[in-house]
Amino acid sequence: MSTASASAPAPSSLRERKKRRTRQLLVDTSLELFTERGFGNVTLDELCDSVEVSKRTFFRYFTSKEDVAMAPTQDLWLTFIDVLETADLGPADRPVLLLIQETLLTALDRTTTDGWSHRVLLSRNLAERTPSMDAHGLHFCERTTRAALATLHRRLDIPDPADLRPRLAVDMVVAAFHCALASWASATGTATNTTPSPDSLSAHTRHAFTALAAAPTFPVTPRQDTSPRP
Secondary structure, three states, rough: OHHHHHOHHHHHHHHHHHHHHHHHHHHHHHHHHHHOOEEEEEEEHHHHHOOOOOOOHHHHHHOOHHHHHOOHHHHHHHHHHHHHOOOOOOOOOOOOOHHHHHHHHHHHHHHHOHHHHHHHHHHHHHHHHHHHHHHHHHHHHHHHHHHHHHHHHHHHOOOOOOOOHHHHHHHHHHHHHHHHHHHHHHOOOOOOOOOOOHHHHHHHHHHHHHHHHHHHHOOOOOOHHHOOOO
């Protein structure tokens, strides 16, 4: 093989690496600026100027300020969809809830690299005080849920398209992960110089899944004192 032919794929690879670096720089810079100055106090022009890219370039990667600020968690769920599309779905008659849980844990393992968990922490802290980010997250969650359901119906033998159980299974896993994310963030702290452990988030997620399995049979006893509170 000649030297020329051996190095031929390099330009394409170089372009892809440059695109990934540009996208990551937009995410990191946005989280830094939004955290320091507040989400509403940073314009899109200022963000693009800080990264030295045009708004046209920005819109190649993201649809809005909310989109770039929420990229860390959105990347996890996009990886989740990719795993669901491509992974071996395992033996027959496996509970769909277990399948979805294992898919999310696999996505976590693939995503939690290169400071991802720190970006998630910053993004989550921003979303808690930014209503537009919260609304964006709800829309993204619904789109992702629909994509997951479409994949499940395409790859699994689910005779009734109107069967509610796959949708409820996805919703329960999403809810459990939100609980895990909240407990992980609370345990990690909110300091911007914190370096949270991705393994810790996986552990919180597994704990939430264990709690989810026990929730349907969780016994409770009414309190004896039922007088109205003052």
